[in-house]
Amino acid sequence: MQAARTAGPAPAWSVGDITVHRVDEAVLTGPVGRWLLPGATEEVVARHDWLRPDFADDAGVLRLATHSFALRAGGLRIVVDTGIGNGKTRANPAWHDLRTDYLDRLAAAGFPPESVDLVVTTHLHTDHVGWNTRAVDGEWVPTFPNARYLVSRAEREFWAGYDMDEPRKQMFRDSVHPVEQAGLLDLVDVPADGLDVVPGVRLLPAPGHTPGHVAVRLDDGGRTALITGDCLHHPVQLPHPDISSCVDIDPVLAETTRRDLLARLADTGTLLLGSHFPPPTAGRVVARGDAYRLVPAPPDERAA
DSSP, X not given: OEEOOOOSXXXXXXXXXXXXXXXXXXXXXXXXHHHHOTTOOHHHHHTOGGGXXXXXXXXXXXXXXXXXXXXXETTEEEEEOOOSOSSOOOSSTTTTTOOOOHHHHHHHTTOOGGGOOEXXXXXXXXXXXXXXXXXXXXXXXESSTTOEEEEEHXXXXXXXXXXXXXXXXXXXXXHTHHHHHTTOEEEEOOOTTOEEEETTEEEEEOOSSSTTOEEEEEEETTEEEEEOTTSOXXXXXXXXXXXXXTTOSSHHHHHXXXXXXXHHHTTSOOEEEOSSOOTTOEEEEEEETTEEEEEEOOOOTTTO
16 A cells, blocks of 8 residues: 655635545555455446546556545534554555554644544444554554544444454454543434534435445535545446445445435535545536436645
């Protein structure tokens, strides 16, 4: 895996008066895309010229990334998902003992760890909870000591009863349990029509990838955006919502969620912020016959 390197301000987009910053952690290399979305073959990708060069290379290999989104809303500093984390023991060689400048990037965007009030977790997977904690004197401690960490109750309860393999147990030991033991984890019930966290920030159920997975909707000044989590991994799933991730818990439900989501977003002007979309990361869903495509929305230089 290629680690992100500090290079200027974090890319940002305006949603009314809410500014959403993308805080980069790492670029995910070609083998990750082939493993994660096996149905996105080179032949499938080649059918869609608009995927190149940003979202796939000339050989039809997907580009992916890990990053957080950081924003201010309701008087709070909020971070959505926390990536892979540094120095963690992981079975995936690309994620093992990672060393990035993520925290420097987060601080440069105006979100030093001690200032963060709320961490929103779309789901409890390794590449979304890693910076929940960091190593201090040989112990894993919460990275954001003054924040509440928000997780859907359905998500936490599912994993509590799941027969986890050792790598996933390790992830819970180093990235979830320390937050729980510090009394910082809040479990919330997310009804079918969503749950307002603070004004302008709403959790929406988006199950399938995991049972308690949520997407995050932002609303302000008549503008809207949606942070995907992993209900969408890559723009190739817009014209092919039937392409599922190899780690979807319920692929059939995940496909239904994608189709419903895309139908609701198409041609509405809603800004889609992909949690694994490589730069330019954001775009708007437009209908093309019976399929969809993403029209990229470059960062707003005035918002950075």
